[in-house]
Amino acid sequence: MTYAAQIADWAAGLRFTDIPEVVITDEKLRVLDILGVALAASTLPASAPVRTAALRLGTGEESRMWGYGDRTTAATAAMVNGSLAHALDYDDTHNESVVHISGPVVTTGLTLGEALRAGGKTVLTAIVAGAELGCRIGRVVPGEFHKRGFHATGVMGAFAASVVAGKLLGLNAHQLRNALGIAGSQASGLLEGFRDGSAVKQLHPGWAAHAGIIAAYLAQDGFTGPATVFEGRDGLYNSHVGSGDHPAGRMTEGLGREWTCLHTSFKPYPCGHVVHGFLDALMALYREAGLRAGQVEKITCPTAEWMIPIMCEPRALKLKPETDYHAKFSFYFTMAAALIDGRLGVEAFTEANIRNPELLALAEKIHCIPDPDAPGTGHFKGWVQVDTTDGRRLERVVDDNWGSLANPMTPDQVQTKFRDNVGLALEKARIPNIIEGALHLDTSHDVSALIGLCIA
The missing domain is CATH 1.10.4100.10 (2-methylcitrate dehydratase PrpD)
Known part of the structure; x- marks a missing residue:
């Protein structure tokens, strides 16, 4: 058959x-x-x-x-x-x-x-x-x-x-x-x-x-x-x-x-799913380490290579999304919006937000680099490394995105x-x-x- x-x-x-x-x-x-x-x-x-x-x-x-x-x-x-x-x-x-x-x-x-x-x-x-x-x-x-x-x-x-x-x-x-x-x-x-x-x-x-x-x-x-x-x-x-x-x-x-x-x-977030593990990690640092947008010198995110063309490239276009839907597939915009607001909801993707100078400046500080050891598509892993303006290094890894079978939403x-x-x-x-x-x-x-x- x-x-x-x-x-x-x-x-x-x-x-x-x-x-x-x-x-x-x-x-x-x-x-x-x-x-x-x-x-x-x-x-x-x-x-x-x-x-x-x-x-x-x-x-x-x-x-x-x-x-x-x-x-x-x-x-x-x-x-x-x-x-x-x-x-x-x-x-x-x-x-x-x-x-x-x-x-x-x-x-x-x-x-x-x-x-x-x-x-x-x-x-x-x-x-x-x-x-x-x-x-x-x-x-x-x-x-x-x-x-x-x-x-x-x-x-x-x-x-x-x-x-x-x-x-x-x-x-x-x-x-x-x-x-x-x-x-x-x-x-x-x-x-x-x-x-x-x-x-x-x-x-x-x-x-x-x-x-x-x-x-x-x-x-x-x-x-x-x-x-x-x-x-x-x-x-x-x-x-x-x-x-x-x-x-x-x-x-x-x-x-x-x-x-x-x-x-x-x-x-749990209205945007491209492959960034969700990173959002989970960033929100954990927001809640547990008190990280705020004004403290960021640089954010580095080791990322599965298959994810990069979806959310991270071309970097110049992703840094300045043209529409609300474009912003949903910008790794940099979604991460910056989440850190500024302490959440990422439907209200993040407004015309005012995609033109917000503070948000776009923070997005410039976020970088994706290839993670050769990242899992395949079965796990949407997130890994966030933050260098702060006062010299600290904060880091969080989420192996399975919130909402998955391994890390479920109730x-x-x-x-x-x-x-x-x-x-x-x-x-x-x-x-x-x-x-x-x-x-x-x-x-x-x-x-x-x-x-x-x-x-x-």
Whole structure:
């Protein structure tokens, strides 16, 4: 059997009762988290073009755009909702594959689930299947998509979303295999937006969700895609990463026994995830050593070489970000903003802040150097060395970023993040009901009730 056939066979057969309780509990928190970051993003002016463009694509009544409430087709609404989920860059990341997996799978699950009036257990089963397989497809070549300029979320997200949509539509294993093959021709997303801070990257999970639904619809009606979409001569790995002996067996190794999706990190900071370990280390020095911005002579950060092109280079552009989204992928800006404010929240990325002379001067004092002994993509390590103006040397190492499986955010901390985000979009009286709905999603007979709570 080809790899697409193997994973389609597993996904088609997966039942809610097959999934360990720890995975279900984790996924319900991720549903809550994605709803929160998407609702917060619905208040951003930068999100408006996605909504207005979606409305021009055509009409429909089956699904709603979160926050806005506009009704349209499931695929179009999923494009909007997935884009909202990533607009603040506050959505989770599967460390090893460096994929923002919950953005495309949760938005596909809830948006198509609303159209189908699906129950919570059905939707959660589909989301888990998509998340698990999306992470596994990405971990075959960890970090390699980024090295070649592809946004792994856009690429892997399309495959993952096709599984979610296929499960919800009741596709059999053969149809699911075709959906994966079709998704492969839509799996896309370039990282060039890192260079100038343009908005396109936030569209990638939304486009992946849209692509996944389209692929599943086509497969349901008999359209076909290549069975060798992953390992074939012109399949995913050879076309996107380069010809070679890629360990595609990692897709199916331990499938159904080991749950790779649990190694997905929640985000405590709304910025590029690879800087989070460094932010953790810097905030520890802020709290425990009393470090303040005015005391800094120089900050040196030994950094994994694979992280440097994402957050640190070109240095001249990263030191003076052009937009708020550009600032989220500046190692120097995010670290400086965190040290000045003693935290890094949504409010850090304002027009005033990205032009703040004090913040930009502090950013100039921060330097990344290669760390040849840094771990691979499975661990977002942070290492901060601070030389102070009074001659001291302060240092802190964080081996695993806060929010990861090894250094987790607690459920209460995830809920606090949700409250802060949703408070930007909805009246606070609704917040407890949304939390209750998400954390008890498996008892819901129709997920559209939860979506109804998320309309401004």
